[in-house]
Amino acid sequence: MIAGLPARLLAFPALLLAHLLALVPAQAAEPVPQVVLIQDSGWMEPFLTADGSQFRPLVEALAAAARAPGGTIAVAAFDQDGQVPGRTSPRILYEGPYDAARVRAAVAGIDLPRKASGAYADADLDGALVGAIRLALRGRAGVIWMVTNNKNAPGNDPAVARNTAAFYAALRNSDAITRIVAYPVRMPLKGRTFSEGGFVVYGIGYGAAGGQALDAALAGAPMRALFSHPPVRIKPLLAGGLALRFEGFDGGGLRAVTENGVLVVRGADAARGAALRLTGRLHNGLYPQRVVDARLSLTWTEIGAQAGLSEEAGLAEDAALAKAAIAPARIEGIAPGADSGPLSAVLTLPPVPRPPGLAGLLAGRRTVDGTLSLRLADLRLALDPAFLERVRPIFASSLLTGRGDTIGDAAGQGTGQAAGQAAGNTAVEGRLPDLFLDFKSVSETAVTLPVRIEAEFSPWPLIGASAGALALAGAAGAGAAAGMRARTLTVMLGSFPKRATLKPFRPLVLRAPDGSRWRVRAGLWGPARATRLADAEPGARA
Template sequence: MRRALASLATRLALLAAGLLGVAAPAFAIPQVVLVQNSGWMEPFYSDPGSAFKPLVTELVSSVVQPGDALVLAAFNQSLPGAPSPRALLSEQADAKTLHAHVQAALGGLQMARKPGAGKSGGAALADTDLGEAVNAALSQVLGGKPGLVWLVTNNRNSPNNDQATAARNREFYALIHRGAAIDKALAFPLRMPVKGAHYSANGLMVYVFAAGREGTRALDALLAAGRVQRVITEPPARLKPLDRDTVRLVPRRVEGAPGVSLAMDAGGRLRADVEPGATAPSTRIQWQLENTIYPYTIADASISARSMLAGENRPIELAHHEVKQLSPGRAEPLASTLQLPVAKLPGKWSMAALKSAGSAYVLPGQIELHLAGQRLVLSQAFRERMAALFPGDPLPEIFTPPAEIQASTAVLPLEVRVHFGSGPLLALIGGVLAALAAVGGAAWAYGRPRRVQLTVEDELRTVHTRPGATQPIYDKAGNQVARLKTTLFGHQLIDLREGAQVRLGP
């Protein structure tokens, strides 16, 4: 069995590696889609009205981007002579052909049977091993590298037809919560009532596992772009991580700081717009503290906050330090006092202000909110939904977070933007231009030729000179009798010979 699984995994890895070696856009990310075809899936395949295959086709067509390496595979439980997963499609995605290729690959997919079973041997339908399939995708197909793994299943994890599904599910969730290969995991429980010859079912589960930071970024981008929501309108249940971004701060009102306003931009960044004359050292902010960790209720936690701005790490004063029974999607008010880096803001005549004239001087930072002693419980509404979709399945108990996760941190990017008008810059430009004009005028005046009238021995002479020049003056006999010195401010006779008849003017 191991040898067969290793052989198949190697083949899948080669297919994926070959795709990854093809020139692709920089954003391309490998995606593996695992579709369950064990005996527990019988009604999804045999019910004429089943939307199972169309759902998978539309989901893959929506989330796989052009240039992505795609491996589509069926899985059940690997046995000698019946390896699992089994590749259905491996290609570099092309937007023009992707939908048709996925539809064709799934069109011939049927329930798998154990080796040696006859076509009518219902009891010989293959069993299910969720952990085996996910491990093969992460370690063999992706080879431990970043990517996304999608798992479409009826949530019956029963290797060797083991009826202890609760224990098997715990093993599966240990892989998710404690496995280092998975950075982020979401689950989408879907209503899909189907009825087959042997079983009936009410729902289907779609999981997505992001491997590596690049995988997480790719998954976040798919969600932000609404590519998953085009097909699955149900909100995703978060399985991992449970130790960060469990809450969100949304500003509502600013008090006690004239000239300061707060707003959230489209990217989820908090912007504090500050007028140049604002000098208040702190501001009181009214927030909404939202639970963003569906489907968990934050039963209780103690909260603290800090701001990191302009190289200063300061505590934020909170009106209260406890959160209790905050259900998913709900919010509660939270008041705080935020210290403003007044001393770090440039003055209106500073070089930074002049460079930012007409725009804004941006000071980046962040606010960190820490939840200690965090206790999460599965919301009652989610329990009821899961009970309706998967009756008798102990899965909701398995959604309970690991005991070691008792804290989380939420980071809110922050920008302090000081808006400087153009007045100081225009005044400076005017001053510089005036100074340049004065210097230019002085230079012209300094270099302009001058005419000076002298009387030498009753003879009127006109001498041409320039500021800074000194030239000799001669009498009628050709003897030097003086020197004429010219400055920017006038003329002067120097070195007069005794008895010389020389004077300025007629």
């Protein structure tokens, strides 16, 4: 039975929770603590007393599956603090490194406390959350596993609804609570007083490190083996739930491959552009929501362009280089864990101009990084009928939903089998905790895929420029060689011819038969020139 605190005291837990949430660290240097928090109020009586109940073994298995190597774990029970003489709530039964025997003893110690009147204790979810953060986590990041059935007894204090609504509001709105999932567990049992169909296990990540630890536990084999169905995704609702997966490519010579989550397109001709046709599907990783329908549109956004010589080549540009389109324009009926029908996407790559100057000749390719965004507009999500049918026994009787109301039984009044099933599903949906229905506020989302395009420039301009440079270099080399080659020429020294070996532009002094001296200089071609020297000038030779 859930009972609330008096109205004048409701503000205190809320303020304390807000203070604790503000103190949570963003990161943890060591494994975060885990807390298994079990409700022990009256509505839990069948799970704790019925013959053959597997409730305690499941709680022990939950603690074993949640434990992190090197971390600590606490086992605690909660009802409503101050109702049971001589004990507080939550009550920590074990805290320390995981030890199967001690955890088993702690779980065995969970009882059904009674108020002074002799009635079973009620439960306070908000107070349990605050207490777990304050006492077990001590304000640090961690994971809280809350085992509860959230039920409300008729005639309870009206503050119960407000108190439980505050619990849901804290889960939904607090930035410090980063991750929430829920496992509805079917376990029909009949106790001495009550009969129940099941309960809910909430996984609550407190702080950034707590959310990461919760994700790690959910991905682990022990947790996946413990529960036969995926957890209900509550917070964040859509993050990572939908994924665009490409499975076929047709690019006329283009090559596309997915590397580390990035679609890499190679072989695009920068001068001509290209069109890459992709076939893919939208995967619905949400649970238990199915995609009823949505309008699709695909856009390309360039987030940067760079190449090996991008700074020198001036390749950084803001203009978009590609456009995208997708067909069909609408999808519908994607069940949890299923894929949509085939989607055809076209990514158009226009020509990429070669940068001017020497840098352009040296550029072999241009790498463009961008994002394909698949936008889902007019999105409608609904709970999967198979999920509603499975959880019907768990939520068959009155449940406090968090909306401040107690829902009665209204199932199955349709005129036919299908109508009766639809009415029954509607009734079950109305009994779910309010958190399970947050998806109804979502009407739009986007799925993104990083893309890298490697556009290649033709090597022929570089080859031509290189050949021209080599020709010039060869001509220069030939000229230099010619400039160093000596020639044997006949030189007229006045009226006397004389044979001499001359190097271009290197003067030589010769003596004529009559004793006169001449300075002789030859060019690259043509005859040599001779100039008579005065008798006083030195350096003449025969």
